[in-house]
Amino acid sequence: MFTSTLIKMMKDYKKVDRVILPGLKMIEQLQCNGCFTNLAEENHHFGMDLYVVCKEEITQCGDPQKLLASIDVFCGLLQFTECVLKKVLTQLMIFLCHKYPKVRKMTANKLYEAMLTYDDLVAEDNLDEVLSILSETQWDKPVSEVKPLRNKLCELFHVPKPVTKIMMLGDHSVIYNEVWFQTDFEAQNTELDVVQIWERC
Structure with a gap:
């Protein structure tokens, strides 16, 4: 099946940008043309599989493209079932506070478009407030x-706010969540990925 081949390709070439970046763009085009609509309606495992491989690709990723x-x-995965939807919304909430302003702006724009495209992403009573924010x-x-x-959007979507955790790297206390790390000896609000932190420690 084509979807299985697609997921296998993403796994086989994990972190190989010359394959993955065109692959992501191709998947987005397929989503725009409704190629996965039937799978979304059938509660197919493809939605979760695609979420997982995309999540792995962006973990510790500093490439804006x-x-x-x-x-x-x-955003194309927002058409899938509740279990996929909640995970995707949580990831998009993380992007809304990403260190790159362009990522934050594009996330807001694309999520706004998705709100107008897909039904039932948020309770009807909250829709206007979400769109306004x-x-x-x-x-x-x-x-x-x-x-x-x-954080207000997290409440309106009924998804958890990204959790900040603390661990120790040597003599330094490191604050981190599932995507980004921050050290107390860096400038406030400067977020770094884990590779950069290990190099600086």
């Missing part, structure tokens, strides 16, 4: 300013 391409794919917020402002609005 890959991150931007993944946003399109994640997504469209009116200046997402390129500092993360500290947009985070309260992002």
